[in-house]
Amino acid sequence: MSSFRKRIKDSSSKSSVILANDLDSVNLELLEKHTLKNIKMLGNYLCAIKFNFHLLLPLGEKSIKKINKAAHDSGLQTIADIKLNDIGNTNMVTLQRLWHSGFDAVIANPIMGPENLSQLVKNAHDDDRGVITLVHMSHPGAKLGYGLRVQDPTSGKMSNIHDLFLKWSYSLHVDGIVVGATVPKLIELSHKKVKGRLDIYSPGVGTQGGDPKDALDAGSKYLIVGRTILNSKNPQLEAKKLQELTLRS
């Protein structure tokens, strides 16, 4: 099997849109059914599908495996958005469970520190899976946390915590970073600094106020989009419009 980064790049020849499949039904059968329908109806406009706690908490391993298989059969990569951030042992057990359920990549929080992050990346890569780290989230309050001033333990210099997260991410060989579409200037700065060593994933498009074109122009490779597609009167048309935008960039 090739690396996650290569697999998602191959899928991106068709589209660089990742569907955030954030369905909020409480009916388990409907959750699975609607997800399988999304894969079938929207798969041609996507490169990957991302699952959050909306599905991961209510659905069991059997259902998640079935969904991951359906996504793979449609040429999509699958990402578990659990913003993983724990002690090493818990992280490792979590990875084994995710890979066993068929996921290709996990979103993790670098606040766990460079030792744990390095171990996480090594374990994921040993299984040809990927790690995407949060560098700056997309929501309005994100600046308060990701903009905190901290001392870089290596250089002793003061910097924003998102700069430290960025440095750890590229030096520890993560596959991608999340930088919100709501902070295009930071996407541009991050893009310059990473020099192609990883890819930029941007959620926060549309419903959260981020402009997809600005994010792509600034250097995002993948757009993560949920409600703008899911709540649209015509989800296929919305996904197609975003797909075309990514193919033009």
Ligand SMILES: O=c1ccn([C@@H]2O[C@H](COP(=O)(O)O)[C@@H](O)[C@H]2O)c(=O)[nH]1
């Ligand atoms: O900084 C972040 C990190 C993750 N997300 C997740 O992406 C989707 C976005 O959904 P929309 O409906 O398009 O707003 C959702 O799953 C978030 O949990 C994010 O928005 N920002």
